[in-house]
Amino acid sequence: MTIRRFLSLVLAGSLLGILIPAHAVPVSSLPTSSMVPGGVAVIATGTNAVSGKYRDNRVMLAEYEGEQYAIIGIPLSARPGSHQLTLTAPGGATETLSFTVTDKQYVEQRLTITNDRQVNPNNEDMVRINRETAEMNTAFASWDESLEPVMQMLVPTEGPRSSSFGLRRFFNDQPRAPHSGMDIAAPEGTPIYAPAPGIIKATGDYFFNGNTIIIDHGHGLITLYCHMNTIDVEVGARVEAGEQIGKVGQTGRVTGPHLHWSINLNNVRVDPALFIAEFTAGE
Ligand SMILES: [Zn+2]
Known part of the structure; x- marks a missing residue:
């Protein structure tokens, strides 16, 4: 690669960085997914959302091996059943993904x-x-x-x-x-x-x-x-x-x-x- 080509790539990269909002943070590992109260839901979003929300809190969007995942903390007080993650697309449109929290009995x-x-x-x-x-x-x-x-x-x-x-x-x-x-x-x-x-x-x-x-x-x-x-x-x-x-x-x-x-x-x-x-x- 020539210096000039390298510099143009760096320039393109920095321009993209300015123009396109960071979708997800790159990560080298994911936590274990456990969809129970007090657990963590690791969900492939199947899209390129710019932000995600669960119960009024912003959730982590991570990029792992080229795919975007929402990493969601589920409170101990959560009820078993269907829970919703709201994703916002780069254009501002929102989409809802459902996941099921199963019961866990703590002694x-x-x-x-x-x-x-x-x-x-x-x-x-x-x-x-x-x-x-x-x-x-x-x-x-x-x-x-x-x-x-x-x-x-x-x-x-x-x-x-x-x-x-x-x-x-x-x-x-x-x-x-x-x-x-x-x-x-x-x-x-x-x-x-x-x-x-x-x-x-x-x-x-x-x-x-x-x-x-x-x-x-x-x-x-x-x-x-x-x-x-x-x-x-x-x-x-x-x-x-x-x-x-x-x-x-x-x-x-x-x-x-x-x-x-x-x-x-x-x-x-x-x-x-x-x-x-x-x-x-x-x-
Ligand atoms: Zn303690």
């Missing part, structure tokens, strides 16, 4: 917390909890197009992984929100690594979650790390897969040292097992 888990204030917070605690919830919700709603999400993730720490995602929880016999992540048991001080590249979106010492990190991986894929002993990164830092971000601890509402790891997709908490290659869902 009950009963935990005893010795510090009753962590189960029944006082008024002062509630002010703090509401502020922290708002802070985390803002981070979960982030949509960063500058990052290319990696959906085949490393396990963030060494230790037995429980399949505790989705458990219907009772603390001291009182019903609370279902468990929205994966717990990995490990001794205090065990290193925690970023499972995929991203940007540190938020850090904090939260009432329930203890020392916490939120990583933005782009296009609505955001991960959460809780109960840490130390936080080894700062907000705004770029991290690579395998880079240490902190250490396992037992800060916040816990019954022992472990890492609580959550994955958010289109602002919905989904099962992290679907993003780990060697982890079989339902184990």
Whole structure:
């Protein structure tokens, strides 16, 4: 290829970049599709949509091996049955794709917390909890197009992984929100690594979650790390897969040292097992 031909290709490419909106982010892997409450629907769109929406949230459109896929987080509260994805074509026309969510029964888990204030917070605690919830919700709603999400993730720490995602929880016999992540048991001080590249979106010492990190991986894929002993990164830092971000601890509402790891997709908490290659869902 001559220099001139190369330059004209580069020029054509950059012009196309300006004229045609980015349809989908190129990805090298897809998560496991599991169309259940708390799962992820991986759907070939069969088209070249510019954006997709599910339940009023923007969803990730990914280009994998030359085909476009919608990667949709399904909330734990979703009802089994027909669900709709709305796609917008480059010209602005919309199209609806349906997919079926099947039922999944999550079992009950009963935990005893010795510090009753962590189960029944006082008024002062509630002010703090509401502020922290708002802070985390803002981070979960982030949509960063500058990052290319990696959906085949490393396990963030060494230790037995429980399949505790989705458990219907009772603390001291009182019903609370279902468990929205994966717990990995490990001794205090065990290193925690970023499972995929991203940007540190938020850090904090939260009432329930203890020392916490939120990583933005782009296009609505955001991960959460809780109960840490130390936080080894700062907000705004770029991290690579395998880079240490902190250490396992037992800060916040816990019954022992472990890492609580959550994955958010289109602002919905989904099962992290679907993003780990060697982890079989339902184990
Ligand atoms: Zn947990």
